[in-house]
Amino acid sequence: MAAIRVAIAGALGRMGREVARAVGQDGELALVAGVVRAHPAVVPAEWPARVPLHVDLAEALAQTRPDVLVDFTTPTVVKQNALAAVAAGVRPVVGTTGLSAADGADLAARCAERRLGGVVAPNFAVGAVLMMQFARLAAPYFEYAEIVELHHERKLDAPSGTALATARGMLERRGRDFQRAATPTETVAGARGGELGGIGLHSVRLAGLVAHQEVLLGTLGQTLTIRHDTTSREAFVPGVLLAIKRVVALDRLVHGLEHLLELRIA
Numbered sequence: 620m621a622a623i624r625v626a627i628a629g630a631l632g633r634m635g636r637e638v639a640r641a642v643g644q645d646g647e648l649a650l651v652a653g654v655v656r657a658h659p660a661v662v663p664a665e666w667p668a669r670v671p672l673h674v675d676l677a678e679a680l681a682q683t684r685p686d687v688l689v690d691f692t693t694p695t696v697v698k699q700n701a702l703a704a705v706a707a708g709v710r711p712v713v714g715t716t717g718l719s720a721a722d723g724a725d726l727a728a729r730c731a732e733r734r735l736g737g738v739v740a741p742n743f744a745v746g747a748v749l750m751m752q753f754a755r756l757a758a759p760y761f762e763y764a765e766i767v768e769l770h771h772e773r774k775l776d777a778p779s780g781t782a783l784a785t786a787r788g789m790l791e792r793r794g795r796d797f798q799r800a801a802t803p804t805e806t807v808a809g810a811r812g813g814e815l816g817g818i819g820l821h822s823v824r825l826a827g828l829v830a831h832q833e834v835l836l837g838t839l840g841q842t843l844t845i846r847h848d849t850t851s852r853e854a855f856v857p858g859v860l861l862a863i864k865r866v867v868a869l870d871r872l873v874h875g876l877e878h879l880l881e882l883r884i885a
């Protein structure tokens with residue numbers, strides 16, 4: 620069987636480099652292009668010299684004809700990148716967070732029109748996907764919930780895509796909002812965090828962290844805490860490779876790694 624041809628947008632970013640290394644070591648995959656915002660003065664030694672780096676995505680897709688475009692860029696360009704891929708008949712595998720629900724629906728519609736596979740996953744780490752599913756399972760049995768997500772200081776969006784997906788999944792399963800304790804005096808504005816459907820959302824940004832999340836649920840006389848820690852970006856790689864291999868057999872956009880792992884709790 621021919622290798623699946625893979626292009627990476629955000630090729631020289633932290634995730635882009637991890638994915639490039641892993642794709643290069645996988646016999647079922649071939650790295651054919653990298654897309655960067657600007658050509659670096661010096662190409663990092665770890666980037667394979669035979670694989671071209673492009674600044675123009677459309678040109679990269681036309682010249683190298685990938686089967687899949689993996690996107691680990693920024694919230695401002697991810698939607699246009701994914702739509703450009705679909706328009707060129709290339710399946711998007713999107714790891715970049717910050718896509719709105721409307722953007723996701725738009726992308727799903729474009730994939731459906733072309734009967735093209737796509738994967739959007741706010742978190743490619745299996746443990747994080749399990750955390751989201753456990754939180755979903757627990758949601759009907761607790762009246763109060765708070766999500767604390769903790770990331771490195773350079774993260775551009777808040778709350779994280781994982782926190783949002785966790786909250787949405789919990790609310791979907793529960794079928795109604797959580798209770799939110801009123802705080803008549805908020806001495807420092809924002810101390811209670813953001814809120815979605817009664818779930819408190821708190822975003823910590825701290826040098827030294829990678830990606831961490833705690834879901835706290837409470838009801839009379841008991842609390843439940845579900846925590847996941849990503850200690851290195853290697854955690855995301857197996858999920859990304861799985862998505863690349865599975866997306867070529869799909870004819871629609873799938874939102875969340877849980878659908879590829881058959882982990883979803885109804």
Ligand SMILES: NC(=O)c1ccc[n+]([C@@H]2O[C@H](COP(=O)([O-])OP(=O)(O)OC[C@H]3O[C@@H](n4cnc5c(N)ncnc54)[C@H](OP(=O)(O)O)[C@@H]3O)[C@@H](O)[C@H]2O)c1
Nearest residue numbers: 629631632633634655656691692696714715716741742743
């Ligand atoms: N789904 C998951 O499991 C998962 C896991 C980790 C991270 N993420 C998300 O993935 C994204 C990237 O994370 P990261 O840690 O790799 O960030 P990063 O190190 O900042 O990498 C982002 C890369 O995208 C490049 N870029 C920006 N605009 C571009 C464009 N128009 N075309 C091509 N490349 C462009 C940046 O280039 P410059 O440096 O030149 O601007 C940079 O190299 C973030 O949204 C993060 O939240 C998701």
